[in-house]
Amino acid sequence: xxxxxxxxxxxxxxxxxxxxxxxxxxxxxxxxxxxxxxxxxxxxxxxxxxxxxxxxxxxxxxxxxxxxxxxxxxxxxxxxxxxxxxxxxxxxxxxxxxxxxxxxxxxxxxxxxxxxxxxxxxxxxxxxxxxxxxxxxxxxxxxxxxxxxxxxxxxxxxxxxxxxxxxxxxxxxxxxxxxxxxxxxxxxxxxxxxxxxxxxxxxxxxxxxxxxxxxxxxxxxxxxxxxxxxxxxxxxxxxxxxxxxxxxxxxxxxxxxxxxxxxxxxxxxxxxxxxxxxxxxxxxxxxxxxxxxxxxxxxxxxxxxxxxxxxxxxxxxxxxxxxxxxxxxxxxxxxxxxxx
Numbered sequence: 001x002x003x004x005x006x007x008x009x010x011x012x013x014x015x016x017x018x019x020x021x022x023x024x025x026x027x028x029x030x031x032x033x034x035x036x037x038x039x040x041x042x043x044x045x046x047x048x049x050x051x052x053x054x055x056x057x058x059x060x061x062x063x064x065x066x067x068x069x070x071x072x073x074x075x076x077x078x079x080x081x082x083x084x085x086x087x088x089x090x091x092x093x094x095x096x097x098x099x100x101x102x103x104x105x106x107x108x109x110x111x112x113x114x115x116x117x118x119x120x121x122x123x124x125x126x127x128x129x130x131x132x133x134x135x136x137x138x139x140x141x142x143x144x145x146x147x148x149x150x151x152x153x154x155x156x157x158x159x160x161x162x163x164x165x166x167x168x169x170x171x172x173x174x175x176x177x178x179x180x181x182x183x184x185x186x187x188x189x190x191x192x193x194x195x196x197x198x199x200x201x202x203x204x205x206x207x208x209x210x211x212x213x214x215x216x217x218x219x220x221x222x223x224x225x226x227x228x229x230x231x232x233x234x235x236x237x238x239x240x241x242x243x244x245x246x247x248x249x250x251x252x253x254x255x256x257x258x259x260x261x262x263x264x265x266x267x268x269x270x271x272x273x274x275x276x277x278x279x280x281x282x283x284x285x286x287x288x289x290x291x292x293x294x295x296x297x298x299x300x301x302x303x304x305x306x307x308x309x310x311x312x313x314x315x316x317x318x319x320x321x322x323x324x325x326x327x328x329x330x331x332x333x334x335x336x337x338x339x340x
Contacts, residue, residue, distance in 0.1 A: 008033060008069070010095035011122030012102045013111060015078065017281075020166035021127035022104055030071055033100045038067040046072070048105070049079040053087030060091055060099045070099045078109030085110045092121055129281050130166070135159045139169055146177045149185045158191055161248075163255060203252045204293070206331075207260070210305075211296030215335040222331055225249060226324055246316065246323050250330075254309035261302040263290040301334075308333055 012029065014022050034042055044059045056074055064070040074080075080088070095101065101122075108115060108124075118124050130138055136155045143150035150158075150173070158176075162168050175194050176186050183190070202225060209218035225245050266279050277287045294302075312330045316323050 008100055009122040010097065010099065010101065011092050011118070012100070012125065013077070013108070013118055013122070014102065014104045014125045014127060015106065015108055016127035016129075017106060018127040018129045018166065020170070025125060025127065026073065026102060026104065029100065029102060033069045033071045034067060038064075039071075041065040042067045042070045044070070044072045046074045047079075048074050048076040048084070048103075053080065053084035053089075053091075056088055056101075057091035060101050061096055062099075064098050068098065070096075072099055072101045074101075074103045076105055077103035077111065078105030078107045080110060082110055085114070089114060089117075092118070095121065129164055131164065131281060135164055135169070138166070139173060142170065142173055143177065143186060146173070148177060148180070148183070150176075151185060151187045153188045154186055154191045157188055163252070203249070203256050204289075207253065207256050207305075208293055208296070210331065210334045211293060213335050215332065218331045218335055219328065222327060226327070244323075246327060250309060250313055250316070250327070254306060254313070257302055257305035257309060259290055260294045260297060261299065261306065263287060264294045264297070264299055264302060267291065267294075305334055 008029075014025050016022065030039075030043075042064045046056050046059070051074075056072060060070070060072045062070060092101070103111070105111075111118065115124065136152070136159055139155045139158055140150045140152070143155075154176075158169065158172055162172050172191070172194060176191050179194060180186050180190050202221065206218060206221045209221060262280060263276070266276055276291075280287060297305075308330055312326050315321065315326050320326070
C-alpha cells in the first residue's frame with residue numbers, strides 16, 4: 001500500500017481571479033508530486049466544460065506507473081454541472097491514496113455547497129487578486145528571490161504604471177533585473193525606462209470623453225499622447241519621454257472598460273458601496289470613481305469597448321495599417337452613439 005507523503009493532500013481545489021497565483025500553486029504541486037521523467041505516464045489533464053466527472057474519477061482511480069503518485073488536474077472545474085460534480089464527489093469522499101487530484105476555476109461554482117466537505121478531505125485554496133500594499137510587498141519579494149533589492153519607490157512606480165496583473169508585473173521585474181547587471185539594488189531611475197506607461201488620469205480622461213461621446217476631446221487627448229510621448233509618474237515630477245505609448249495606452253483602456261463593466265454588473269445586485277468594494281476587491285474610492293464614470297455608459301457600450309480594444313490590439317500586432325490610424329479609428333468607433 002502506498003504511504004502518502006505528509007505534505008501532499010489527495011485533493012485540492014484552487015480558485016480565484018488571480019491566474020498567476022493559481023498557476024504558481026499548480027506548478028508547485030506538480031513539482032512536489034511528480035518528477036519530470038514520471039509525468040509522461042502519470043500526468044492527466046481534463047477540462048470541466050468538456051469532460052465528465054466519471055472520466056476524471058476513472059483516471060484518478062488508476063494506479064500510477066513507475067511512480068508513487070498520479071497527478072490529475074481539471075481546468076474550469078467551476079463549469080461542471082451538478083451531475084458531474086456529484087459523480088466526482090463520490091470519488092473525492094474515498095480518494096485514491098496514490099493520486100493527487102487538483103481542480104481549478106475562477107470560482108467555486110457548483111462546488112460551493114460542498115465547500116466544508118472538500119476542506120475535510122483535502123485543501124481548498126483561494127487565490128484572490130493582490131491590491132495596494134500587498135502588490136508592492138509581492139514585487140519586492142519577487143525581486144529579492146532573484147537576488148536583488150527593489151526599492152520601495154521603484155516598487156510603487158512599477159505597480160502604478162503596470163497595474164495589478166501579476167504576469168505583467170513579473171515580466172517588468174525580470175526586465176528590470178536583467179537591465180541593472182551587477183547592481184544589487186534596483187531603484188526608481190532603473191525602472192523608469194522599463195515600466196513606462198500612460199498616467200491613469202490620461203486613460204480616465206480619454207474614457208470619460210468617450211463616455212460623453214465627445215469625439216473632438218477624445219481625439220485631442222489621444223493626439224497629445226501620441227505626439228508628445230510625454231508622461232509623468234507624479235504631478236511634481238518633471239515629465240519624461242517614453243517610447244511607443246500605444247501598447248500601454250490600449251491595454252489600460254481595455255482594463256478601464258473591463259473595470260467599468262464589472263462595476264456596472266455588480267451594481268445591479270449590490271448598492272452598498274462597502275459591499276461593492278469587497279465584492280470587486282477594489283478600494284471604495286476606486287469603486288466610487290468607476291461608478292461615476294460608468295453612469296455614462298450602457299452595458300452594451302462597455303462590452304463594445306472591450307471588444308473594440310481587443311480587435312484593435314490584434315490588428316496592431318498583425319501590422320494592419322499604421323498604429324496611430326488604428327487608435328484613431330478605435331476612438332472614433334467608441335464615440336459613435338451606441339445603437340440600441
